[in-house]
Amino acid sequence: MRGLTPDVLFVSKPLAPPWDDSGKVLPYLIAREIRDVSLAVMTPRGQPLNLPGIHSEELYRRPWSFTVPMRDKVSVIFRLLARSLPPVVHFFFSPNGPTSFAARMVKARHPHVKVVQTIMSLPIGADAMDQGIFGDVVITWSRAAAQRVSEVVRRYGLPAKVVHVPPGIDERRPMTPTEKRATRASFGLPPDRPIVLYAGDLEFSTAAYATAAAVPLVLDRVPAVFVFACRPKTAAAQSVSRDLEARLADLAALGHVRFMGNVGAFPDLLRCVDCQVLPAETTYAKTDLPMVLLEGLSAGVPAIVGTGTPMDELVDAGAVMGVPSGSPEALASALIGVLSGPGRAEAMAAGGRDYILLRHTARRMAEAHATIYRDLLRGAM
Numbered sequence: 001m002r003g004l005t006p007d008v009l010f011v012s013k014p015l016a017p018p019w020d021d022s023g024k025v026l027p028y029l030i031a032r033e034i035r036d037v038s039l040a041v042m043t044p045r046g047q048p049l050n051l052p053g054i055h056s057e058e059l060y061r062r063p064w065s066f067t068v069p070m071r072d073k074v075s076v077i078f079r080l081l082a083r084s085l086p087p088v089v090h091f092f093f094s095p096n097g098p099t100s101f102a103a104r105m106v107k108a109r110h111p112h113v114k115v116v117q118t119i120m121s122l123p124i125g126a127d128a129m130d131q132g133i134f135g136d137v138v139i140t141w142s143r144a145a146a147q148r149v150s151e152v153v154r155r156y157g158l159p160a161k162v163v164h165v166p167p168g169i170d171e172r173r174p175m176t177p178t179e180k181r182a183t184r185a186s187f188g189l190p191p192d193r194p195i196v197l198y199a200g201d202l203e204f205s206t207a208a209y210a211t212a213a214a215v216p217l218v219l220d221r222v223p224a225v226f227v228f229a230c231r232p233k234t235a236a237a238q239s240v241s242r243d244l245e246a247r248l249a250d251l252a253a254l255g256h257v258r259f260m261g262n263v264g265a266f267p268d269l270l271r272c273v274d275c276q277v278l279p280a281e282t283t284y285a286k287t288d289l290p291m292v293l294l295e296g297l298s299a300g301v302p303a304i305v306g307t308g309t310p311m312d313e314l315v316d317a318g319a320v321m322g323v324p325s326g327s328p329e330a331l332a333s334a335l336i337g338v339l340s341g342p343g344r345a346e347a348m349a350a351g352g353r354d355y356i357l358l359r360h361t362a363r364r365m366a367e368a369h370a371t372i373y374r375d376l377l378r379g380a381m
Helices: 022-033 070-082 097-109 126-130 143-156 177-186 207-219 235-247 249-253 266-272 291-298 312-316 328-340 344-359 362-377
Strands: 008-011 039-044 054-060 088-093 114-119 137-140 161-164 195-198 225-228 257-259 275-278 303-306 321-323
Touching: 008 022, 022 039, 022 088, 022 291, 022 362, 054 070, 070 097, 088 097, 088 362, 097 114, 114 362, 126 143, 137 143, 137 362, 143 161, 143 312, 177 266, 195 207, 195 266, 207 225, 207 235, 207 249, 207 275, 207 328, 235 249, 235 257, 249 257, 266 291, 275 291, 275 328, 291 303, 291 344, 303 312, 303 328, 312 321, 321 328, 328 344
Parallel strands: 008 039, 008 088, 039 054, 088 114, 114 137, 137 161, 195 225, 195 275, 225 257, 275 303, 303 321
Antiparallel strands: none
16 A cells, blocks of 8 residues: 555445445455555445455445445445545446535545546436536446447536446356256256246346246247246336246246246356346346356356347357347247257357456456556556
8 A cells, every 4th residue: 555545445335245236246356356556445334345455444334235225325425525535536336416416526525536437337318327427537337338428528528538348257167067967956957958047137127028928939949947036126126026927827837937036056056057148128227238147158158138238249249149129039039049059059158258258357357447547646547
């Protein structure tokens, strides 16, 4: 550390287990992998982040995921306004009015501090983005977000530099056939039938319904098992989950569909399936390139996604297959081809894994952030 003051302060959700929210996981991976830049991070009280060279500011009451209560948000804002700050402060949030207003207050209170802003997820409405840019440097996780933020910066003449940093993950090693059989048995899944996983959103896109509608179309040709492993984070999501279970009750009774909800050993489940589907028309409320998708690809699990979203960059790169969002027929046709076409799944798996290991590692992500911080610290940005 330079003296007693860290170089950079992360302003994010509490960096503490459970690691079930990309708003916590991505800052954590940067903190774990970064070199030659000292960091301060925000954690729950009594739970400092046990990483070398990392200073923990224990501000949160609990290790919140998904939604942080207002009381804790106020504690964070008070800390930023009332005390001195490192030379660089990095905000990890999606654009929204209250956060942007608070960040502008911090900039006014500390005019010599450089502010980095990461767009964690593209908002649905244009207003949230138009009013949500406050950083001296704005980092985006996707090519689509970089283009959209750059348009806002140009339109309003904002003095912000936009940098696209691909999100990084921890590699998931592919399973051997023996490991797959044993893992499937532990989940009560058949060892010799194609397994299709849907682990996406329940509330903000129609992807879950498109997947459900594709199930009988696929079963006409392939004796697959569909696994829905979704975390219902809100009452609306729980309602969707119940509706899906009712629609697919007959097929579930025959063993063609499983609803698993929140799976504790989810990484193992992800690695033992044959294909992952995410036919979404929006990635709102998720990272632009969903981490579950990237992790599955790193484990050699081929994926089919909806087009017209930030995931298009994965489609364009040949890392995943794209189908029109909201089309059960297109999804079913693609799945039948992947699951029954000789060598097709293996070729997709190899291409997707190679792409992820080249572009989406945690170390590469951390190195890109370290470069940004060093440039800011020496006044090069």
